[in-house]
Amino acid sequence: MNLSISATWRRSALWLAAAIVAILVIATRLVLSFDLSAFFPQQTTLAHDVLIEQIRHGPGSRLLVIGISGAPADELAEASDQLKQTLSADPMFVTVLNGEFSDDPEQVPEPVNSYYLLIREIDYSRSSLRQALQTRLQDLAIGGGSVLLELLARDPFLVTFDVLENLAPVDMTGDMWFAADGSAVLMAETHAASIDIAAQAEAVRSVRKSFAALPVSTPLSLELTGVGAFSVELRQTIRAEATKRSVLASGALLLVLLLVFRRPRLLLLAALPIVTGFLAGLALVSLLFDTVHGITLAFGFTLLGIAVDYPLHLFSHAQHDSGDSAIRRIWPTMRLGVISTAIAYLALVFSGSQGLAQLGIFTAGGVIVAVLATRTWLPLFLAKPQASARTESAAQQPPVLRYMAAIVVLVAALFVVYRTLDAGLWDDKLASLSPVPAQRLAADRALRSAAVTPDMRYQLVLHNDSLETLLRDSESVDLLLAAAVDDGVLENWQSVSQILPSLQTQVRRQEAIPDQHELSRRLQQALLDTPFRTDAFAAFVANASTAKSLQPLMPADISATPLRSWLDSHLIQLGDQWVALISVVRPVATELAERVDQWEIAVDFVDLQASSVDLMRDYRTGAGRTILVAALIIIGLLWYVRGQFRQTLWIALTVTAALAVTVAVASTLHGSLTVIHLVALLLVLGLGLDYALFLSRTESVSEQRATDKGVFACAASTTLAFGILAASSIPVLKFLGLTVAAGSAASFLVAWSGSRLSRKSVS
């Protein structure tokens, strides 16, 4: 007895030491990341890379959209103006727009303010100057004000406005934005990326604080939307929902275990494998990857749920036997099950996505360590039988396995899937996974509609390893697009060369600027016979002289200005390639695509919406393909280990039928399936294999009872726990919960009816 106790303590000490090592590794190595794009395929097309970059850093993702309502338009306008001024002074925001031009010409953003004479083509000839002055005179005949006069004095060609018009992320007509419902609309662009939720929360707080401090007579309402605002809202909602559902699910799990085994101590023991598995899996990915994604942890812990099954099988078989004896008897089956499950999970390593690879390694490592803990640690705590031994025949007999039930179920499920899926089996839209409530998305759309944004769906993409060559190509494309605008193929476009001309062009434009004396002479000639004062354009002459000797504008110069985000959305660096993104406004897509094909410059016409669907499809088919290969390997393994073709065929058929039922249930209740369903199906595959392997064992009658009890406990607890998640309103939890709950129940019912009903009928 003493020997047994000391062996238990020694083994426990070893496991605890291993757990401490894992915790130390996690504490020193784990860096969490929340970059969703880690879950996208690594080997993609340029279009996919562009899409991912837009999701990560696109300026649209950093816009907080602010709506103010609850008062007459004048008061709303005052509030909008004051909020714009307050937030503009906040270092958290790159820029805050409400549609109006700035009252202060000094606020023309750099580098436009300094480089406006190099950003556009200007003809400094006397006739061109004279024509420009004449046009400005006509402007002054019906326009005026300090802003216009100061601008004209430094820029008689008005190139500043031309540049700014193209630069704005939204349409700048100079008028304050009002949504259709009368709300005044502002757009505040944050420095922080939308995935930096802490910084976004800070920005949201800042907007609310500034709004609350507005000196208004009427109480106003604030509506805040945009990716960042939604992320902040969802963090709270998801956390609360996930916590509530997890507590309920865990409670349900414990209740089932208590009802089945009636021993609270066993509940504590059941937690040991899953905790050790979790620590081992996390330590493993922390060592193998620089950062671990939050989703890897969340889904990983879910997939590790199968590890709860291992102690349940042990407890069930140890009820009339010692733990050591019981584990020896069931170990071959359990080992085969865990190897099969590990192969299925490891298939994710080859899916081509870093996030999924992490998930695969985490869960495969976790289940292996969990089963080892069940094999080597838990039996020590089950030295005595849990109940008195039964005196029944120990003669072993294989169950009579029937295929018909599985075949009927499989055919029926496939028929249901075929009938319910009008729109296709898979839903590859990223939006389908969005947990943002529909009314919040509608509010966002309504506010944004106050400012016409360029159609971000279509983009022209150029790339080159030389920035200078890329910019020259972009300038050529500008000319081609201007022709396309004239022909009505699109309304407008935004390209990097509209703010950052090539070095060659900048130098040429500098050389075209006459020296100060010559420019003054030409200007004075142009001013003859006009009502303008002779010194009216002195600021223009001085600025031209400065521009002539400016260092050429480079991307780094823009990075330190408010136009950084504009540049980031039109010029990105992917590896050693510079990529220029040209956004087009209201294009006739097919015609523009045809034109682009005919251009001598290599330009990709990218449909971001189609790309996102392609991306998800590639991701899903890639993951699906590797899982299919893994399934074939598992079948081969089962055949090799058990040596019985018919039994292997039964297991494969049973698991396939259960998966088909799961797909039928999920597609009936959720419509088309998403990648979340795919990950959940992987867990169902593991559960199905586990149940089928145990129920097809050759064992004595009493052992069969223990097996039935163990498998039932596994299936009931999993179905109940995930059934609670299925009731969630958050798509990810809902998809995961229903799929696993349905899959677990189907796996048990198909395997049990195919193995136990047959035995009874035979006997």
Next chain:
Amino acid sequence: MRTLPTIQARLTMKKAAGRRFIVALWLVTSMLLTTPSAWALELVAVLQNTTVTPPDSVGFREERHNPMLKEPMILTGHLEYLRAGVLRKVIETPFEEAFLVESDHVVIERDGEARKLPLKKSRSLRTILGAIEAILSGETARLVSVFNYELSGSTDAWSVHLTPISRRMGKQLTGLQVSGDDQSVTSIRIDLKNGEWHLMDILRNDPAP
């Protein structure tokens, strides 16, 4: 790339059009701060005596003073009140240009080209147009919701000084001085924040359009 020179020429034209577009936006505001007030103040000062029924037209002579000009710019032309909600300022000298304001858009005609710009998103323009409508239809309450006013003189020779209530409008516009007699508005002076001022004399005997 053989077509480059032609495309270059088109691009230059496009840029010129872009500048005109921006300038036009400034013109819209300025125009509406000027012309509508002529109609508006006539109604405020003389009440029903000066009510205008479309279609109607008056000639004008306008002096525009600003710091960039060594001498004021003198414009002549006529103002048209075509129908309810539709106003047009036609400049005849020293160059030809026309500016039409309708309920949801403005049209600028310059150098043989007409450019239509939407007005629906512009709160400030809509507010001013609303004020004009108020004056033309005699709805004084709508006018005083936009401007503070100070009336002086007699029915035969009155003057009203209008200052915008809105702080935002006040950033551009110091005030309007509208004068008139017992039949109509005779002049409008607009003072802007930068010391710029425009004086428009309404010519009584302008022929109908």
